[in-house]
Amino acid sequence: MRIRLDLRYDGTDFAGWAIQPDLRTVQGTVEEGLAKVLRGQRPRLVVAGRTDSKVHARGQVAHFDVDETAWAAVVGRAQRTPEDALLSRLTGVLPSDVVVHNVSVAPEGFDARFSATMRHYRYRIADAVALRDPLRRRDVLWSRRQLDVSAMNAAAQQLVGRHDFAAYCRPRPGATTIRTLTEFVWERDDDGLAVATVRADAFCHSMVRALVGAGIAVGEGKHDVQWPRELLRAKERSSSVTVAPGHGLTLEGVDYPEASQLAVRAQQTRARRATDDVDSI
């Protein structure tokens, strides 16, 4: 059986999602919680968006596989479904900086990583002392310089589309850096913060924070509006792009197709090749 977990975390005290020896990670923490609840079985989690150190999530999705006997045993003596029992017991064992807020039996063909069609991120910046709220200091970057959000947004619009984002990717041998950036908008939210909304089918490593870093350089007037797009042409990681700090970034959500398309989507994702067509730059 495959179980889907919907979860949120404050990334401040985690060395990112992925398990690493001797470091506190979200994956390690949730897997340990599951092991307690599932009586010794420690399932491996597969996640939609592997977040880096300090990066938060409000709409993260993961799955794990469990045999039917262990799943039925979660209920214990209580009159409730295994889903409710797991949710309640995980709530009891997890630390307060990670919350599993929904547990469901995944439909046939569901894969948290490969079935996903879209990831949504937001990056938040307080670029004036008047905007700084100490209660948000863990998920909002504080900038001493005021940013020109309309210039940042104009630059962002030029990056939308299917491109080779090598300039914005930490290189991984053999991996494609072609991605479809569906939305990249900079705007002021109701509190006055400068907020980037970034949506794509998938992101390569450090891509969102590199896109944000390029936006900040434009917003501070260090580069013009054309510069982020011109970088795309280089087709290799640009050292002139500063990767923005992790703590301003939050994974807000992940989209999946309707149940009948889950397996097809997973197959397509796995087959994705580096030779895909891209939009002309």
Place this chain on the structure above:
Amino acid sequence: MRIRLDLRYDGTDFAGWAIQPDLRTVQGTVEEGLAKVLRGQRPRLVVAGRTDSKVHARGQVAHFDVDETAWAAVVGRAQRTPEDALLSRLTGVLPSDVVVHNVSVAPEGFDARFSATMRHYRYRIADAVALRDPLRRRDVLWSRRQLDVSAMNAAAQQLVGRHDFAAYCRPRPGATTIRTLTEFVWERDDDGLAVATVRADAFCHSMVRALVGAGIAVGEGKHDVQWPRELLRAKERSSSVTVAPGHGLTLEGVDYPEASQLAVRAQQTRARRATDDVDSI
């Protein structure tokens, strides 16, 4: 000269506003910061709302007095106003959990405490696992029980007015417990949290959290809608009211009259007596 500071803080790691020996307090922290910037002069801060341990502020106001020589010296060699210089230098010396976001020379007659006409607080509760956001765990109370917000609001409406709130006050010999509660509303915010908005001319010690605690008891079905109002008749601190935890509470703002009324208002506040008329219960 009298200087007004507008500030925000995350109360998590403070033992409240007021200075206490060997404890980290907001007042102590800001006064130390001012001492650094004012070269050894350590002014005493007067505050609008003395918040308890763990309580936050987004719209706190304080003042201090400084002689003109020390004030002029804040500027240093830079081409800017003393207000801008103090704001910038305080930002440099204060820790990240307290932000002074505005500095101004106070108008004649201004007193952060006694000129205030109204204090606004909010109390936030996530009463379902689905509402828990780890990024808000420092300023939102997590409740395992679902709350009946409409019952809580009906009970709250019956407390609005000028009453002797002794049932909701930690007693202080000789001090009046008569207050004018202008607004007390429970509602769901856009995120689905149960939120109390509480406004009054002033609050006695632990009053907001006692009002919230009584509301929670109604929302959980432990007491009926009439109970919070019936408690008022007792005219003494009720042990049946549980004071809600500090961390769910935030001082959102303080109102002052227009400049010409500041001194009059301060005089009125000082003259307020325990024998004031109250609304009939």
